[in-house]
Amino acid sequence: MLEGLARLKSKALNEKLTFEDVMKHILGLTDSEVKVYKALRSRWMTISELCEVLGAKRTTLQYMVNRLHNRGFLMREVRIPPRGGFMYAYRAVEIEKVRGMLRDLLTAIYYRALEALKESPR
Numbered sequence: 001m002l003e004g005l006a007r008l009k010s011k012a013l014n015e016k017l018t019f020e021d022v023m024k025h026i027l028g029l030t031d032s033e034v035k036v037y038k039a040l041r042s043r044w045m046t047i048s049e050l051c052e053v054l055g056a057k058r059t060t061l062q063y064m065v066n067r068l069h070n071r072g073f074l075m076r077e078v079r080i081p082p083r084g085g086f087m088y089a090y091r092a093v094e095i096e097k098v099r100g101m102l103r104d105l106l107t108a109i110y111y112r113a114l115e116a117l118k119e120s121p122r
Contacts, residue, residue: 026102029073032056036064037073040092044077047088065090072101 008025011017023029023037039045039053050061068074074090081087 022102023098026105027098029068030064032060033064033068033073036061036068037092040074040090041095044089044091046079046090050090073098 008017008021011021020031020034023034024031029037035054036050039050045053047058047061047065050056050065051058054061065074069076069090073093075093076088076090079087079089
């Protein structure tokens with residue numbers, strides 16, 4: 001992870017960070033999870049709809065969607081089709097919430113780094 005931070009630091013100081021850089025290298029999403037998040041920014045979708053849009057396997061998308069939902073990147077609602085039963089639909093949380101997650105993470109890292117520097121040998 002520290003090598004990734006060094007590369008990210010170098011890029012942040014010399015280039016413009018992209019949305020993908022932040023989502024992957026700071027918030028810890030995979031390339032595929034970023035694609036799922038971006039696909040769900042504009043509308044609610046079921047896993048079946050997401051499969052059609054992204055062309056990915058259902059089981060793979062179920063895993064990624066559950067991981068993103070559990071980490072707070074996706075909202076989930078129950079849909080009841082006319083024939084009965086239920087299914088879930090998902091949508092990405094607003095970007096403001098992601099900004100808050102980023103701020104909280106960077107703040108925690110900042111304060112832990114300060115504590116580590118207090119403990120450094122003389």
